[in-house]
């Protein structure tokens with residue numbers, strides 16, 4: 001029972017008593033972690049609710065950096081096969097330990113476990129929070145942080161105001177970073193922008209503008225912000241430009257992107273990477289066989305969203321479509337999008353699926369509906385990247401939202417077969433072509449009415 005529904009029924013005494021008991025149990029069931037952040041190590045404590053025996057451990061590769069595991073009386077816990085055994089108890093239990101963070105970061109150099117980046121250590125909570133993978137239950141945790149200046153700790157969390165999570169999320173990477181980090185002030189509620197390197201004062205506004213622009217593009221397209229809280233980690237890379245990015249939604253939303261330490265405002269303005277990553281936030285997490293839809297939707301929508309924000313000319317988007325999309329066509333040994341996990345088919349094959357879907361939905365509904373209606377409905381019903389969904393649910397919700405069978409038909413055609421064979425007929429139907437370096441349009445083409453609204457929407 002949620003706190004909100006408890007408040008709503010609080011006028012009924014019996015319900016109020018039941019609510020109080022439920023909330024008490026919920027509080028008791030939560031694991032409370034506490035971390036003291038020091039320059040080279042983390043000093044940790046967990047208060048664990050009463051219950052059965054537990055085998056406490058961290059991500060396997062990080063186990064050897066967990067030290068001095070002991071109970072509340074200071075007695076060492078017995079370790080078997082890389083797990084520390086905590087006996088059953090009818091009372092709450094406390095466990096204390098240390099994590100040799102810098103040693104782990106230097107040795108592992110893996111941002112999914114621990115790695116030094118700039119002035120900070122990037123790590124996953126799963127690498128240093130002791131937990132029991134066989135005993136998640138539906139348990140949740142809260143993390144309290146004690147920072148000792150100049151150390152600062154930032155972490156992905158689903159709650160904009162608190163560091164919390166589901167215990168089950170500790171089965172995968174949940175990013176955090178600590179060290180000499182000075183988060184960048186931003187006007188975006190719930191967004192933490194944490195550069196892992198020193199940033200000059202004059203660059204702060206440029207970075208906030210860059211992140212805000214990308215978030216606004218996604219928010220404008222969908223009519224709402226896809227996540228309540230986002231951790232945006234900026235890792236140093238060379239001097240100029242934006243490097244690769246990665247978006248994670250395991251329990252909480254985070255984006256890790258590398259940024260040149262002398263990147264200019266113009267370079268931030270031209271960047272496409274962050275828009276691509278932020279589009280990922282809006283689609284629920286799909287099984288690996290459908291990574292093509294996750295990457296394809298981000299690849300297809302990124303230039304559209306930037307064009308709608310006035311950051312990219314419409315002709316430039318068409319030029320990119322005409323130039324780049326052949327990379328997504330099937331090669332000789334292709335077995336369809338679900339079964340061909342090459343780079344070209346994942347990014348551009350998936351983008352072709354989205355382009356064909358957008359065109360077909362618009363064609364059948366005379367531009368009344370578009371792929372946008374699919375993403376809006378899927379976000380509303382299935383949630384963002386922190387939730388898991390399936391291709392079947394996305395298709396069912398998307399087709400219902402547009403009143404068509406476009407997604408089901410396209411998936412039947414492309415999911416397990418080497419389709420489409422070519423894109424020439426699509427460009428002809430839309431009435432768009434490259435004449436040398438110039439994009440030319442044919443308004444007599446049968447789908448010219450779709451082409452006119454595809455990139456910028458209704459005008």
Ligand SMILES: [Zn+2]
Nearest residue numbers: 276280295298
């Ligand atoms: Zn991507």
